[in-house]
Structures are given as C-alpha cells and as structure tokens.
Amino acid sequence: MPPKPPALLRLAVLAVSTALLGAAAPAAPAHSPASRPPQLAHGSPYVETSLFFGTARPDGGPAVTDRQFRAFVDQVVTPRFPGGLTVQEGYGQYRDAHGIIERERSYELTLFYPASRARPNDPKIELIRAAYTERFAQESVARVDDRARVDF
Structure with missing residues (x-):
C-alpha cells in the first residue's frame, strides 16, 4: 500500500483541482439574464425629487416651527x-456660506411625478425653494433628483 501524502499536499491538490474546474466553466454570454441588472416588473418611469429644508435661521432668529412648516x-x-407628497423630519448639518458647520432640525420633502412631465429647473419646484429661502431667511434648500419606477 503506497504511503498517504501529507495533509497539506492533499489540500493543495484539492485547491488546484477546484480552481481548474472553475476556470473550465463557460462565461455567461453578454445577452444572458445573469449579465443584465434586474428590472422591476411593475411601475412607470417617474422622477423622485427630494427637497431638504433647514429650520435654523442664519440671522439667529427663532427656528422654523412645525406649525410654520406645515403651513x-x-x-x-x-x-x-x-x-x-411625503414629509419626514430629520436632523442634519451643513457648512454655511461663512464656513461654519450648522446643525439643525430639518425636513425632507419627497415628490414623485411622471418622467414625461419632468423639466430641468422645473419652475414649480424652483418656486418652492425660493419661497422657503425668502420666507424663513435660509441660504438654500437642497434638491436631489433621481429616476425611479413607481407603481401606485
């Protein structure tokens, strides 16, 4: 009976065998389902816009209240x-125009609307941002736009 190879040698042979078997497996063709990102089965193309409203006033005045924001x-x-629309309360921070880090209670407002009605610098959204900055003496209202598939 031949002597058994040391355990380390057996492990090395197993590792090489496994690697060679994996290398022999065919690659997925470019048109295969495995090569494409998953697609949602439902929903229509929409744009999701998030607006971020701070409540601290740069001039040191009283913060925007819940009642004022709801109004x-x-x-x-x-x-x-x-x-x-959806409104969520939050807490955030940003660096203001003077380089000071401001920490404040905030609101995130989320809107969904059909992609077919989306326009760059949509006047309705820009009016909301301008009205808030003017009414509550804010430096800005952040805006984030993203594509989405939505089903109601």
Missing part, C-alpha cells in the same frame, strides 16, 4: 403638487 407645505407645496 408652508399647505400654502406653497400642495397647490403645485396636489397628487401627493
């Missing part, structure tokens, strides 16, 4: 986007 949404946002 702003009712008076300025809802008439322009009556189909619906």
Whole structure:
C-alpha cells in the first residue's frame, strides 16, 4: 500500500483541482439574464425629487416651527403638487456660506411625478425653494433628483 501524502499536499491538490474546474466553466454570454441588472416588473418611469429644508435661521432668529412648516407645505407645496407628497423630519448639518458647520432640525420633502412631465429647473419646484429661502431667511434648500419606477 503506497504511503498517504501529507495533509497539506492533499489540500493543495484539492485547491488546484477546484480552481481548474472553475476556470473550465463557460462565461455567461453578454445577452444572458445573469449579465443584465434586474428590472422591476411593475411601475412607470417617474422622477423622485427630494427637497431638504433647514429650520435654523442664519440671522439667529427663532427656528422654523412645525406649525410654520406645515403651513408652508399647505400654502406653497400642495397647490403645485396636489397628487401627493411625503414629509419626514430629520436632523442634519451643513457648512454655511461663512464656513461654519450648522446643525439643525430639518425636513425632507419627497415628490414623485411622471418622467414625461419632468423639466430641468422645473419652475414649480424652483418656486418652492425660493419661497422657503425668502420666507424663513435660509441660504438654500437642497434638491436631489433621481429616476425611479413607481407603481401606485
């Protein structure tokens, strides 16, 4: 009976065998389902716009209250986007125009609208941003746009 190879040698042979078997497997063709990103089965092309509203006033005045923000949404946002929206409370920070890091309570407002109606610098959204900065003495309202597939 021949002597058994040392355990380390057996492990090396196993590793090489496994690597060679993997190398022999054919690559997935470019048109195969495995090579494409998953697609949503439902939904239509929409744009998701998130607006970020700070509540601290750069001039040191009183912070924007929940009641003031809700009134702003009712008076300025809802008439322009009556189909619906989402508001979430948050806490954030940013570096202001003077280089100072400001920490403040904030709101994130999310809008979904059909991609076919999306326009660069949409006047309805830009009006919301301008109205908030003017009404509450803010430096800016951040805006993020992203593509989405939405199904209601």
